[in-house]
Amino acid sequence: AQSVTQPDIHITVSEGASLELRCNYSYGATPYLFWYVQSPGQGLQLLLKYFSGDTLVQGIKGFEAEFKRSQSSFNLRKPSVHWSDAAEYFCAVKGGYQKVTFGIGTKLQVIP
């Protein structure tokens, strides 16, 4: 079975500071990995995905994520956070032919 853990429920960062959101997965092989963002009252928007190849993945809105097999992690990063990045972020994992499993989400607050 596959699972995904987002250990941080809430994170607060100052505008302009760097950001790292943690995601750990459990799956017997290399899964497909995703990060989504959800603004209040909206659906989920795909930020980036990892299927194979380069372990550093670039996404939209200046986000990137790094796949680390040894740590079973897929952490999301952004060098400089903007107030508009305040939202909830979901990591998701898909192992082989299984359906997608989502993490519980991390709420990001950005303070001026």
Add this chain to the structure above:
Amino acid sequence: KAGVTQTPRYLIKTRGQQVTLSCSPISGHRSVSWYQQTPGQGLQFLFEYFSETQRNKGNFPGRFSGRQFSNSRSEMNVSTLELGDSALYLCASSLGFSIQGEYEQYFGPGTRLTVT
């Protein structure tokens, strides 16, 4: 290209009633998945449809059902509503379905269901 659309956006129902939610996928997408999102449980998978056939089902009671039409539009139905069914119901579409390794889902804005 238009995104995933869901109707209605907001709905208030009374316990015991039934409700039908609709989802129109991105043009060309043949797979539709439904999720229930609540603050305590996060996103819970309901079911996935591809080519009018249910391909995957989550752990929800039989009161939750769905279907997909030949144009890939999908509906989900919840009968005998309970207070705990209050949630944001999200629909996601994709080109293929989960049996294919690489695929990504695109989400609609959701339907906010409140059961009183």
